[in-house]
Amino acid sequence: MRKYLLPLLAFILCACTEKVDLRSRSDYHDYLAVEATLTDRPEDPQQIVLSRTISYFHTETQPMVKGASVKVNDVTFSEKEPGIYRAPEGYACEPGVEYKLRIRLPEGDTYEAEAEMPEAGFRMDAIDYAFAGGMTMDSDSLWTVAVWGLEKDIDSYYLLTHAVNGNYPPFSMALVSDDKFFNSNDVKGFPITALLQSEYLRKEYGDCFKYLERGDEITLEIWTLDKGYYDFLLSLTMNSVSIPLFTPQPANVPTNIRGEHVLGYFAVCPVARASVEVEDPFRPYFKRMFPFL
Numbered sequence: 106m107r108k109y110l111l112p113l114l115a116f117i118l119c120a121c122t123e124k125v126d127l128r129s130r131s132d133y134h135d136y137l138a139v140e141a142t143l144t145d146r147p148e149d150p151q152q153i154v155l156s157r158t159i160s161y162f163h164t165e166t167q168p169m170v171k172g173a174s175v176k177v178n179d180v181t182f183s184e185k186e187p188g189i190y191r192a193p194e195g196y197a198c199e200p201g202v203e204y205k206l207r208i209r210l211p212e213g214d215t216y217e218a219e220a221e222m223p224e225a226g227f228r229m230d231a232i233d234y235a236f237a238g239g240m241t242m243d244s245d246s247l248w249t250v251a252v253w254g255l256e257k258d259i260d261s262y263y264l265l266t267h268a269v270n271g272n273y274p275p276f277s278m279a280l281v282s283d284d285k286f287f288n289s290n291d292v293k294g295f296p297i298t299a300l301l302q303s304e305y306l307r308k309e310y311g312d313c314f315k316y317l318e319r320g321d322e323i324t325l326e327i328w329t330l331d332k333g334y335y336d337f338l339l340s341l342t343m344n345s346v347s348i349p350l351f352t353p354q355p356a357n358v359p360t361n362i363r364g365e366h367v368l369g370y371f372a373v374c375p376v377a378r379a380s381v382e383v384e385d386p387f388r389p390y391f392k393r394m395f396p397f398l
Contacts, residue, residue, distance in 0.1 A: 137170065137216065139362055139369030140276075141206055143177065144328070144376045145222065147197035153182055153190045155208070158368060174209040198222055198373045206362070206371045216364035218371035226261025226284060226329045227292075229254040229377035233391040234323055237299065245303040246316060250325055251391050252297045254377070256287035262335035264328040264374075265298055270321055272313040281330075281338045294394055298325070317386040324380040333361055334372040 136158040143151050155170035169188025176182065182190035198204060200222045208216040231253045239246035250267065266279040280298060287295070300323070306314035317323075330338070340358040361370055390398065 135366065137208075137210070137214075137364070137367045137369075138167065139208070139216070139360075139367060139371070141218070141362075141369065141371040142334075143192075143198045143204070143220075143373050145197050145199065145374075146376050146378075147195045149376075151182075151192040151196050151198075152185075153177075153206070153208075155188050155190065170210065172211040174207075176207045177204050200224065200375065204371075204373050208364075214364065216362050216367055218362040220331070220361070220371045220373045222373040222375055223261075223329050223331045224257070224259060225375035225377065226259060227254055227256050227263065227287065227327050227377050229325070229327055229379045231393060232323065232325045232379045232381050233294070233393045234300075234317075234381060234383065234388075235391050236387045236389050245301060248300040248302070248317060248323075248386075249296045250298050250300060250323060251294045251393075252292055252325060252327075252379070253294060253393065254292045256284060256289055256292060258289040260284065262330040262332060264330055264338065266326050266328075267298060267300065267313075268324040268326075269300070269313050269315060269317070271324070272311055272315075274310055274313045277341075278310075279338075281335065281342060283335070294391055317383050319383055319386060321383040321386075322380050323383065324378060327377045328374045329377075330374060331372065333359075334370055334374070337361075337370040337372075 138156045138158050140154040140156075153175055155173055155175070156167045157170060159167050171184065171187050173184070173190070174181075175184075175190040177192070180192055180196060182192050185191045203219055203221050206216075206218045206220070210216075229252060233251050233253075235249050235251070237247040237249045261284040263282050263284065264279050265282065266273060266276070286297075300317070302314050302316045315321075337359055358368065359370075360368055384392075392398065
């Protein structure tokens, strides 16, 4: 059979001359991309981002959607920057309230979605850090972040993100997980995430990836998600080919937003947050476990 393989391959290569029209779904329709995640934190800006999708085969930046009318219940979100719509200062969502998102584009297209805040699954009491590798600042360094708190006896889904001196990585870099690691228990020094700091990442994504120094502040956030938003983020992570959130996708992800040609999700989340100040950046242990050291 081997003697027939090369002639057959040559025949196939010569015979396949027909042009194939490779077009993604967004080549046929211009999709609205909606990033709409609100929280119970009045100190944080509550915003909704509207943009247009681009073809999977294109590399340009997506255009922002300007001039839309954006409301959540009776609150108007004002356009502060092109495509970025923010609630009035001090606005925050509350448990037990159903929130309805209404978007009207300048050309008249309308979109709607509903969301309700799930019960917070995790009470975060404190966090601490420990140096995990890379003893000089001439190479990449790794720190482990541990958490103390209580995980409630309910099925919960989480998003984990962190900040260094108030600087967060792109939202698409956040970790998404169910509660199997906590398992409805007191949590005492659980190593929940790691900080990889390097000059390359710092240049690419900002000071969230700076090398830790004395006086820096590490902040950890645990967002409780409803099951639909968890599935959305998990699907988005599996389909993602690049950063940020709505860069070209190889496949579509589920949405709870009603309307023609739309991608995204509307969610309302409680957020647990705790911070720790860096004393010795190369400390190899969690001080909360060994306060006498």
